[in-house]
Amino acid sequence: MRSSAPATPRHARLAVAAYGASLLGVIALGLMLSLGNSELQGEYAAKTEMLDRLRKTGATGVAKTGASAAQVATIIAPTETIAASALQKQIVDRLKDAGGAVQSAQAEPTRETTPDGLQRLVAKLTFESSTTALQRLLFDLETGAPFMFVEALTAQPATAASAGMSVDDRLRVTLAVSGYWKSGAGGGQRAP
Numbered sequence: 001m002r003s004s005a006p007a008t009p010r011h012a013r014l015a016v017a018a019y020g021a022s023l024l025g026v027i028a029l030g031l032m033l034s035l036g037n038s039e040l041q042g043e044y045a046a047k048t049e050m051l052d053r054l055r056k057t058g059a060t061g062v063a064k065t066g067a068s069a070a071q072v073a074t075i076i077a078p079t080e081t082i083a084a085s086a087l088q089k090q091i092v093d094r095l096k097d098a099g100g101a102v103q104s105a106q107a108e109p110t111r112e113t114t115p116d117g118l119q120r121l122v123a124k125l126t127f128e129s130s131t132t133a134l135q136r137l138l139f140d141l142e143t144g145a146p147f148m149f150v151e152a153l154t155a156q157p158a159t160a161a162s163a164g165m166s167v168d169d170r171l172r173v174t175l176a177v178s179g180y181w182k183s184g185a186g187g188g189q190r191a192p
Contacts, residue, residue, distance in 0.1 A: 073147045075146050084107040084108050084109050088105050090146075091148070095137050098136040101128045108121070114180070120179075138150060146179055151176045
């Protein structure tokens with residue numbers, strides 16, 4: 001009986017080269033996965049820190065006013081009409097703080113209520129702003145108190161430039177935002 005042919009030096013070198021290439025490939029893959037994992041961990045840590053700051057800001061705001069969480073989450077007003085007006089004012093103020101220019105605004109109560117007795121209010125605005133101001137406004141609306149929810153957003157380039165801005169930097173935005181008002185909040189009743 002004959003044993004298999006002994007490996008030639010050429011076969012041995014090819015086997016060592018293949019093993020070395022495989023080993024380098026596994027090491028490179030491990031390093032890439034490790035770097036990707038480190039980036040994800042850093043992103044996770046940054047977002048966790050941001051969430052903690054938002055929680056502290058919310059808790060501090062509630063503690064300063066002495067209000068309950070429900071009072072912070074809803075519009076406080078004696079009637080639904082005043083509540084709708086307050087929603088509109090808060091949105092317009094936030095828009096101006098962000099650097100936008102209001103062209104039209106309208107807010108009104110709806111007949112939609114939640115099982116908890118919260119009545120939905122809707123505000124519709126048309127305004128001009130830069131992209132940065134729009135981002136700032138949306139962040140402020142969705143993270144601030146009382147709770148507001150962006151329901152619709154349409155943005156298109158502005159047709160004319162405002163003072164100090166080029167047309168390319170301005171957007172004409174139509175925005176629909178909703179908030180909630182608790183019937184009877186502040187001791188009032190629902191308007192007829």
